[in-house]
Amino acid sequence: MCSARRERGSEAPPQWRGSSRAVVPMVGKALEAAIVVLFIGTMTTALYGGVVPEYQAAAGDEVADRALVAAAGEIEGAVPPNARDVTAETRVTLPSAIRNANYRIVANGTTLRLEHPDDAIAGTHRLALPGYVRRVEGAWRSGAETTVVAETEGDGVVVRLVNE
Template sequence: MRRRGRALRRPGRLRTERALSPVVGKSLELGVVVLFVAVLSASFYGGIVPEYRTTAAAEAGDRALVGGAERVERAVPERPGRIERRVAVSLPATLRGDPYRIRAASDPEANATALVLDHPDVGVGGRVRLSFPTRGANVTGTWESASDSWVVVRGGSERVSVSLENGRGDSDGRDGGRS
């Protein structure tokens, strides 16, 4: 009878050892999945996502820069005469999560002025040359993205002064040139 007792105990012990196999297998599968997700997340947030954000911000910056240049060029009338005009300019508040600025920069050698986008991220920026076909214009100033932006044009028949300004519009109703 002892043999029977031993025979009965032995298969029972094997059953408990075999019961651990599915648990160990599932734990290993879970470990592999967690490792895969960790590697995938690290590659996205370490390389792919920041590059995409910079590329998207550079595209949006180019559009803001070209749109700003268009507003400046349209604010200067073609016909000579006395002018005082204030035109609103719409800019995105941030690019890639950071505020930026657009400034006027003159190039004395080319006798031209350009708008330059300055951003903390090196991958975001740009420069666009302004063109005034009928008369010259002296462009100065800076737009900060975090505030309202305006093009202010003043001048006479010969030369026009264009200023890039920030802040609220005039309360005296001089925003007639606003579009």
């Protein structure tokens, strides 16, 4: 049987009577916003924790390979076909940074090597030079003005990588 009489302690306080309907939508919206924030935080952590660094390393390695091949092409093109009494200078343009870090291109005999602070970004390239080129020496720093100098030395040509 239903009692029409209410117990004294079960009534809501006067300030809550009639206004509880407005609270439910606000709580629902706050929960939705919290779920969206958690989702964005989780996705950001997942991307920056795994996918993005791998992509940056791969992209940096590709840029390093292209810079090394471009540098090799400039060096090979700077050697004149005439090997007698030659002095030739050619300016070379290189990327100022790879993956936001400075790098060096070092010549050692007939090979170029790219040195970068990130071990994942590196490379070597063998130069295709005429037989009268004795050696290639020197190094380039990124961000500096770079020049290839080919000079006659003895019975051959020496190619130097110079920063200005």
